[in-house]
Amino acid sequence: MNTATGIIKALNSGIKHLAVKRFTLRYPEEKLKFVGDGYQFDPSTGVGIAGYKGRHMLFHDHCTGCQLCSIACEGVAEAIAMVKVPEEYKHNKKAIMPQIDYGKCVFCGLCVDACPFYALYMTNDYELSSFSKEGLIYTPAQLQVKPYVSQDSEIKITDRGATHG
């Protein structure tokens, strides 16, 4: 191939893309859809359930305050601290539950793997930014709230290229 045809071919392959659909996620308006409701773990089989590793969700009616999540996090990020909760539960005599500092958390999900009582899961919520460092620390009461997410855009592949529909 000589130089002139090579350059024309290169330009041509770029020009063809004027007719190809835009492959850009317009983020705040559109959000990507994830599989399932977030990463979960089944201690009876020892295998996780696929899902996005986002902000945690704590079930107060399952948590016994055993500190296994905190111990699992010790070697990774030291993001989990056990704090006192005002409520008293029959299964949680010490009345302590995890508090997670998202300034330190690396979202590896090893705390979820460590929980034997189905009390700690991860959700699809990843928009955690805050104006202060203290705002990143989520107390057990805040972790109990199921996040509201509206994520519906998926990659669609058509004859005219891929797009986020």
Add this chain to the structure above:
Amino acid sequence: MIKELPPGLALQKVDERIMTLNVGPQHPGSGHMRIIVQIDGDFIVACDPDPGYVHRGEEKMAEYRNYITNIPHLERPVIHDSCNVLYPYVLGVEELLGIEVPERAKYIRVIASELNRCVYTMYWLAIYGIFLGHSTMFMWPAGDRELLIDLLEKMTGARVTHSHFVPGGVRNDLPPNFEDVCLRQVNYFEKRIKEYAAIFYDNPILIARTANTGVLSREDAIRLGTTGSVLRASGVDYDLRKKEPYDVYEELDFQTNVLKEGDSYARSKIPWLDMMESCRIIRHALQKMPKSGSVRVKLKPNPKGGDDSVYKRVESGRGSLGCYIVSDKKPEPYRVKLSVGSFRNLIALPYLLKGEKLGNMPSVYWSLNYWPVEADR
């Protein structure tokens, strides 16, 4: 007595013709690294790569954490290739603890590591494009990379640092309907990377810029101990997926790509050809994978190894990547040593740049498939 200063800081005898130039350590490529070049006019007479600015002590940190909590730390050196960086460590720990991995988990690992290799190579290609001033080649790979990141996100739950491989298998099974989505997006991805030929690899301007620059002969490539795409671009057929098959690579149908030229053009073309082989491997693995079954062996909470040591290596996006683990009957490893491809390829840089023009330095440097953060660990 005058204290001896490190290279680059020491006062040097002023020569009339030779000028010393510090390229970096801000960002000559991706990550902090300095190249000290001595130039005569526009030609490089000597070059001294100076890595070590992003040393994080990953190996020392691994001695204070147990075999499971090491996982998020040891994938940090190359976050774009995190499955492959973790692979030798996981294989080594499995041998130390004597774990047999389920068949389905092996296939999932191969698919994840091939997807990750493509993600890394696309990022590398984007930087290579912008180094040569080809901004289309920066935009296209950076955009098409999203197709595979989306697949990995569905599989593992995270976009870059997956923490997906564990001793005994993988953390979670594939989501429902994953095989169809994966096949569709990988096929489209392969169609897209074939389009790069006209605009980049067959482009006469690129060939004129990169062909016959930084030529590494076959003998030098072996003598300097280079690995991965650098070695294969110099005409040596050496791929650990073929030579020392790990997991299920020996059952899969693929070939290694070898080019004879050994110049910067050949070194940039090999990873692109490898991506097409990766697509073939993924398709074949999806076909051969057992449709159901266990993906993870249950381990004891704090597994302990025997009085033993193990060395495992895999083919990563940058070449051979080895992990040496010594255990002393404790839950923590006694020593973890990573032998990375980036550092071994960097040794060739002074030989390649001698006599080149300064303008060719970025393309030769980045064609070595060097990742500063991995080399410094």
